[in-house]
Amino acid sequence: MIDVVALGEVMLRLDPGEGRISTTRTFHVWEGGGEYNVARGLRRCFGRRTAVVTALADNAVGRLVEDLILQGGVDTSLIRWVPDDGIGRTARNGLNFVERGFGIRGALGVSDRAHTAVSQLRKGDVDWDAVFAGGVRWFHTGGIFAGLSDTTIEVADEAMAAARRHGVTVSYDPNYRASLWADRGGPVRARECDLRLARHADVIVGALGLAGGHPGDTRFGADEVADALATVADLLPEVRVLATTLREVPSAGVNDWTSAAWSPQTGYVTGPSMPGLHVLDRIGSGDGFAAGLIHGLLDGAPLEQALAYGTAHGALVMTTPGDVSMASLAEVEALIAGGSARVRR
Numbered sequence: 001m002i003d004v005v006a007l008g009e010v011m012l013r014l015d016p017g018e019g020r021i022s023t024t025r026t027f028h029v030w031e032g033g034g035e036y037n038v039a040r041g042l043r044r045c046f047g048r049r050t051a052v053v054t055a056l057a058d059n060a061v062g063r064l065v066e067d068l069i070l071q072g073g074v075d076t077s078l079i080r081w082v083p084d085d086g087i088g089r090t091a092r093n094g095l096n097f098v099e100r101g102f103g104i105r106g107a108l109g110v111s112d113r114a115h116t117a118v119s120q121l122r123k124g125d126v127d128w129d130a131v132f133a134g135g136v137r138w139f140h141t142g143g144i145f146a147g148l149s150d151t152t153i154e155v156a157d158e159a160m161a162a163a164r165r166h167g168v169t170v171s172y173d174p175n176y177r178a179s180l181w182a183d184r185g186g187p188v189r190a191r192e193c194d195l196r197l198a199r200h201a202d203v204i205v206g207a208l209g210l211a212g213g214h215p216g217d218t219r220f221g222a223d224e225v226a227d228a229l230a231t232v233a234d235l236l237p238e239v240r241v242l243a244t245t246l247r248e249v250p251s252a253g254v255n256d257w258t259s260a261a262w263s264p265q266t267g268y269v270t271g272p273s274m275p276g277l278h279v280l281d282r283i284g285s286g287d288g289f290a291a292g293l294i295h296g297l298l299d300g301a302p303l304e305q306a307l308a309y310g311t312a313h314g315a316l317v318m319t320t321p322g323d324v325s326m327a328s329l330a331e332v333e334a335l336i337a338g339g340s341a342r343v344r345r
Contacts, residue, residue: 003138004137004139005136006036006051006139006141007035007145008054009035009094010054011093011111011116012029012030013098017100028321028322030322032096035142035173036054038287039291040325041313041327044073046329048295051076053131054079055116059084080125092116094112096110097111098283103253104252107252123158125155126158133166139169140172141197142174143193143194146193147177160197160201163200164200171204173204174207174209175209176190176194188214194215195235201239203239205243205286207229211229243262244259245257254276256275259311266304269303271304280320281318288313288327289310292332293306296308296309
């Protein structure tokens, strides 16, 4: 039985390590994708049984992505395999080149994901009633998947509606990527999509992405977050939890990291504060936060405790390379309890 199902693209991440994309001669290979990273973190760190719904072109690159997913323990039985035409004319697998950044040089992502197999998913391609009939407890998707194409918006809508019919808790992360919307209506269209899909959700992760006029329109100071989340709650009267990470970036290698949330029962609450957090690779930290939050909520933990799981797990994700979590539950719980980086023998 699967606890959590995620819907999203899984790309092959190519990482030049400490170098630059434009000058490297070698890449380290990982898998990654906003929605998938949540399922992967829930499986590897928190022991939840998870699966990913995605599509891959059936060639050696697609099978490499599958192998990486299998190493992460995420169920692959819901992957849709698309025939390969030999050159990627009709469908291909996405690539994501990522520099970690250092000091004053920020992280850089260069994605190569047009015409991917998953971007061509359409309503009716997945039997969602069959997916959710087996006791799934939670469904997660987000704005990255929805932003891939006009058809993926419809697939996300179909999936979230089906999850609600089956009594499955639904979470959504707006997770705006300007590159996905550049020739498709920009941030205004992205906001329309987010609000359409967020109305199906019980839990919104990255909820500040729904505040302001459109994604990226407003940067909120610490004293403005509570009011911003209240504004989002007014837009989504049926939502159960709004949550967000809060980050200041003095440099690529040092971030101030915390979180906040709102629910009708608790009002506004804040997570642990981690100033001066040393960062190796920040990509995937928001997904790590989502995984920890979902774990806590699945356990019925108070919202403050769920926030602590998310904040600690997201922080630990930033201490290792790649998108995906390498943290253990023991490490997360030790960090929540005030643990240090001393050597353990």
